[in-house]
Amino acid sequence: MARIGILGATGYTGVELSLLLEKHPEAEIVFISSEASAGQELSSVFPRLAGCDKIRGKSLQNAASCQSVSVDVVFSCLPHGASAEACLPFVDGGARVIDLSADFRLADPALYPKWYGKPHPRPERLQEAVYCIPELDRAKVRGAKLIANPGCYPTSVLLPLVPLAKAGAVGAGPVIADSKSGVSGAGRKPSLGTAYCETNESISAYKIGRTHQHLGEMTQQLARATTGGLPLIFSPHLVPMERGILTVAYVPPAPGFDAAKVRQILSDAYANEPFVKVLSKAEGLPATGHVAHTNRCHIAVAEMPENDMVLVVSVIDNLVKGASGQAVQNWNASNGWAETLGFGA
Amino acid sequence: MARIGILGATGYTGVELSLLLEKHPEAEIVFISSEASAGQELSSVFPRLAGCDKIRGKSLQNAASCQSVSVDVVFSCLPHGASAEACLPFVDGGARVIDLSADFRLADPALYPKWYGKPHPRPERLQEAVYCIPELDRAKVRGAKLIANPGCYPTSVLLPLVPLAKAGAVGAGPVIADSKSGVSGAGRKPSLGTAYCETNESISAYKIGRTHQHLGEMTQQLARATTGGLPLIFSPHLVPMERGILTVAYVPPAPGFDAAKVRQILSDAYANEPFVKVLSKAEGLPATGHVAHTNRCHIAVAEMPENDMVLVVSVIDNLVKGASGQAVQNWNASNGWAETLGFGA
Amino acid sequence: MARIGILGATGYTGVELSLLLEKHPEAEIVFISSEASAGQELSSVFPRLAGCDKIRGKSLQNAASCQSVSVDVVFSCLPHGASAEACLPFVDGGARVIDLSADFRLADPALYPKWYGKPHPRPERLQEAVYCIPELDRAKVRGAKLIANPGCYPTSVLLPLVPLAKAGAVGAGPVIADSKSGVSGAGRKPSLGTAYCETNESISAYKIGRTHQHLGEMTQQLARATTGGLPLIFSPHLVPMERGILTVAYVPPAPGFDAAKVRQILSDAYANEPFVKVLSKAEGLPATGHVAHTNRCHIAVAEMPENDMVLVVSVIDNLVKGASGQAVQNWNASNGWAETLGFGA
């Protein structure tokens, strides 16, 4: 059993992580932190967790008081900015740290201020981190001490795009990712923008073009998969639902590629992946409800005889494959365990 | 006062139309038809209409029995296929007919079977119809006897694209319209695909690429606005909300055009339009909730310094500007009345 | 035309009021106040109002700077506590004031601190106010200078109960009102309790029994309608929808009364009311969607042969009949105008 600490447990990713670790046979939870709710039990903040045995009887502590607890693994669900500072002492103490925030995702120290509006608190440590979507980079995460868990939108965009980029299937011109997300992606801090009466019965676009902070990690990873990178355009939307991201990627095909070949590339890339399914033409198009509460990604490629563009659709649950589920999968991969360990259907 | 008949009043567009005509100072309703609910009052089918004085006491009739009623105007909310046959006798009898179905939208008789899967029942009459979004074509609708009211998706796509096409602002390469619609767009006939538990908490893509039946009228209208047409790609989505369409159009700019110029073209085109608002850069991006229950369209253009694509966002209420509101606006325009007549805010 | 000021226009009732006054033929809006958004136009805070001509070009002002504006009528949508102080100078200046807050609803100065947790700021002025649901008390509101507009829950409870109480149809034992409300009833101030992810896909009970602040005005009005009052129990719930209240009232029948007689009492009481409909047995039970966006109340009485209880169901839109619509209706009634003036269907 691994001794686990969770930093920032009272956000939506913290709750989802608690539910996942409850089921994980190797997980023992030794601390859970929350600045706002220190002293309470997590299940009194989230009655949904009342049946979780592993957190029962453990009061939430503030992060500082957790620093001296001996743990094997720390999952940080803290907001970016705060997360790096809280994580590094655990790395230095020998624990494995899986950071769900954006703090260790960008390798180039110059990029953090560009996308997050302030200097990185510990830029000299960025090189230690391993950014990993296991299906794309699992070899790198084996044994890693500091794991940068990818963002939700990037997971939904990179899973369909990276194999195509690597295969040379992407032609000239902008690649567009039009993504639609549930409201939980905006976090749990109360704001007018996520109030029920402001989001219900309405869909909105926001930060479209090349302004959303997740563009940084997407272009970094696409640059690593290609020579020269891809000129990605990214359009996020807020959809009146709790969870789920659907992305339609519009990919100009390189000469010789079409929808059928693109589907084949993706089918081959993910043929043995337990969490990624590439739909056949007969299986049609996916919906976020098909993967809700799972660590799965379903991908489909639409037919279009003119072949002036290839349309690839992906769906994930932003809180699971887009955050806490992928964090647990990364933990499994870092140990060389089966990546499905602890996941049900 | 104009004597008005409504064919197919018990669908969602029929109900919305009844609400609009209730407020219209020139509208007197003389018949309302429904095959399924003949004999009942419309407000017993839709208690929401209990306060509508103009339909009170009028039983729903089947369409056949309405044919002999003397009317000045007929609005048809019947499904495509059925609508043409029911409308033409009224045209022949001298009434003005505004058909909300797709039956008279495609001028080329060969296109109807392509998009609707069966021959047009009266292809020889297609040339009589005037397809009209008033902001784009109001001169043509003045005095027209048979008006083809545009589809919901096409309205959300053509309002931003047509002025750009006419101005030569659209460069080479595919134009993409990624559209997201509320569930009422699928009609009121019960089906698994529109059941609450199948659509709630999930977004799905469907008929993406060049397969949705609305592509026909969009490409027809874009061809009329350009020389050579535009290679439009259209991606509809089903969003868990009742009403609203948000479209992001990805437009490759012609040389010399960028977001600022595109915004200016649209601002100029709609400067005097009461129902269309082009947002300034400072006003940000729209949401469907901003136009719900109105006949308005809000349009925004996103900034992107690289200028390898121009992103234009539009929102409408699919049941109002995308259907019944535009039908009333077309009726106003056909009479030379103020197009806002009968509309509140 | 009456010169109208709106205090606190940027909450949900303020927005609904603006939409209603836009349609009202006697309403001219001369000021709209908001502390938080002073200097902006209301339609920039609520793009939904972009088509409202009456507020166009009028910047939001803070309440203090509105005190010197000459107006005929003031509607206050301010929160309780703040509203009384802001309203009274207008009363003293000769304007008619319609207060949508709770500040003037309770005649007994001792009750305000009990239900609202602090002393009333101006208890000596309580006797001037007229509490009025027009269908129940319209004679009192004619010419009134200070009108206390009823709360949303009380409107849904008193419309079915007061005629029964007056008719002596209510027997011994507690009367229960089990009410279910949409989220807009909780106001627009961001809070965790009204965040999308906390309220969606969940129904909760809160302040049930005799603890909700609206119980004060309900028992006051029931005491005025009876000798001895009624021992009301009130159970509010939060439902994942924007608007609407459905109340089931459980009424122990007095000897000689049953469901049929209760329905007859209500049918007689509201026979000539344009906004209240008592459903026949054949018409079944109501849903809040039947009255959404209207000023209507639909009431049904369920059959139960054992007659050990009579069940009365009422539905309203909490933002219209439960707040701003009733305020406009009260304004109409205070002037002796048709109460439907300015309302569509």
Add this chain to the structure above:
Amino acid sequence: MARIGILGATGYTGVELSLLLEKHPEAEIVFISSEASAGQELSSVFPRLAGCDKIRGKSLQNAASCQSVSVDVVFSCLPHGASAEACLPFVDGGARVIDLSADFRLADPALYPKWYGKPHPRPERLQEAVYCIPELDRAKVRGAKLIANPGCYPTSVLLPLVPLAKAGAVGAGPVIADSKSGVSGAGRKPSLGTAYCETNESISAYKIGRTHQHLGEMTQQLARATTGGLPLIFSPHLVPMERGILTVAYVPPAPGFDAAKVRQILSDAYANEPFVKVLSKAEGLPATGHVAHTNRCHIAVAEMPENDMVLVVSVIDNLVKGASGQAVQNWNASNGWAETLGFGA
């Protein structure tokens, strides 16, 4: 490992059951039936199940062709009427049958036609069935061959009421259960009443008083728990959410009982129950979201000093504790296994 068959797997309870059995260490699935989708895989009907290993590769069969398959246990998710006929051959063949339909819940053959509108197909077999909410009747279910799994509403009503009835805490007068349910309770067959646009943004009451078919099993079980039974009134509502039931029970207290004593009775009754939690006064009131996707029931008792009524609130997930979860719990109990076997948090 037990060999399991599922009859009627393509409804919402069938899907939930498949998810639960996937996690259960003793469950092997040998057949899954569906008349409508025979020949397909269940995960092609419900892509949400794509990660379920236990059903992979097993085509749906029609029920008739499953009759000859050797199984240890059959769970029937068929509709009432059809279920009894399909279940009995398995009982006769020696398998344990857990029927989630209503077919074996009512012991008195005269009651079935009263509540279900047609004669019971096999009334002579009713006496064999054991109706069991494990927390209330687990001794009876041990070794049972034919288990009648309780309905969703009855589970939410009986868990709070039965211990009070047994303790003599219920005084004279009607007991009211005002229940609010998500839409999945109405099943998966498309109908106008469960269409998205008809149920979204609206709450409705239906079959209130003593007309809902679930009243039969509630009064049967309350009669078994008391001498003389309880005069229950039951008011179901349809709430715009997928899953969850919240019931407020209004209980007239017997002399000497009050809210505190009632809470103590319930706390004592469920002190050792893993799936039932009685909230302390400090813990407040429950929401259905607190138990969504769990087999749990949370119960709270509201304080009311006047003590003229005791208010008890319960919440369950209608598809889990109200159907498939309780079915698995009953299976566990019938084998003498820990009832939590196979359940996560």
